[in-house]
Amino acid sequence: MNSTDKKSAVLGAEFLRHDTAAAESGVEDYLEHDAAVYRTLLESTRAIPWKIDWATMEFAYIGPQIETLLGWAPSSWKTVQDWAARMHPDDRDKVVEFCVAQSKAGTDHEADYRALTSGGEYVWLRDVVHVVRDARGEVESLVGFMFDISERKKTEEKVAALQRELEALSFKDGLTGVGNRREFDAVLQREWSAAQRHGAPLSLIMADIDFFKSYNDYYGHVQGDACLKQIATVLSEAVRPGDFVGRFGGEEFVLILPNTGAEAARQVVERCRDRISAAEIAHERSPFRQTVTASFGAGTVIPSASDDAVAFVNLVDTQLYHAKDNGRDCISAVNRAA
Incomplete structure (x- = not known):
């Protein structure tokens, strides 16, 4: 008043x-x-x-x-x-x-x-x-x-709407439009807690564009940004409703699949890999058909009270590096829910 x-x-x-x-x-x-x-x-x-x-x-x-x-x-x-x-x-x-x-x-x-x-x-x-x-x-x-x-x-409603818009933007990657690291952390914590409460499986997928440094060196950063946007779109279209897609950093993306077992997660990974291949994004410096490919690490867990979400992320990240060490354009997975 x-x-x-x-x-x-x-x-x-x-x-x-x-x-x-x-x-x-x-x-x-x-x-x-x-x-x-x-x-x-x-x-x-x-x-x-x-x-x-x-x-x-x-x-x-x-x-x-x-x-x-x-x-x-x-x-x-x-x-x-x-x-x-x-x-x-x-x-x-x-x-x-x-x-x-x-x-x-x-x-x-x-x-x-x-x-x-x-x-x-x-x-x-x-x-x-x-x-x-x-x-x-x-x-x-x-x-x-x-x-x-x-x-x-x-005025209050306009301010509230702007706050909601700013909050939404704060959870989005400015380049690709998918979730950013901040949203990934929030979603992972929420889904991890839900999986613990219900004893449900939770799967995580990490994807890294192969030979992306050489892509940027050859095509330039502007084209490199366009490539990242296209990969983000492909991944978003490959997942199911309720799944999360985010940019983890650089050329690395992450997917959170709630209530998803290892076999279903494997199917999502295969679909992502196939769709990236089908997109046929030119990459003259890549040894794989001179098109853009990606390596994938995947993991599934039914988290207990003693499990740690960060440790699980590190485990999946390790699988990603196994895929890259094994020649790239492939999948390496671990199942802790078995």
Whole structure:
């Protein structure tokens, strides 16, 4: 709430409390003059004041600004049922339960919700509620102020959308568009924990483009980047829904296959290898048909509480180097789930 709204709230609360106190004291002349001043000042603000009698749950007062904002005449706000009925269905139960509980406890509170206009649209409101007690300490009435926070909510939603977009970008490799090392770490931790809980197999595949340094030296880094993008696309199209593809670094890619045994993982690797071959990306400096190939390391495990995810990654990485040492364009795998 900004400073103007706070001043309006304080002024309005003073008016509504003073209105009741003056009536009880019977100082009619004072009430007529002073309350009129308060009412004029209050109703010239953007804050919408209201007062509810706790015993009857009826509106004792609601500012005329309500009709300008929502289109409903002040006279149509008779009980709290009118307030609740004009609330978005997705907000109603939560907000009503919260406000009732806080009011019963005698606690001042705030609530944000979408209010229905007479035209069938919704406007974001913030209700700031003060609980008024009688001499015995019992709840006597509620004094509140409605504030139009639609613009604030729009700004918050834009900021939230930008944050989600930035978070998504922070998990993507800027060149290839697949997951980056940060996302790989997060996905691996999540799937490792899930595999431990359910006693399910988890497979990991690491792929490294063969002779990529000579590719860059011959074709240049721009073409090298294009090659990495194409390989990322091929791998993404070769995996199944729910599998993860990421760039581990340089010309190395990594795949996480949840709930996947060794044989199924082997089939995924073979499909990746076949599709890279079918892409026929020219590589004049490669001894394999002068096209781009890749070496693969694969591993499968049913992780126990004593197993370590980093150690498993290192194990698969070792398999990758076995594949490269054995002539490249091949697969080396280990099965720790057997």
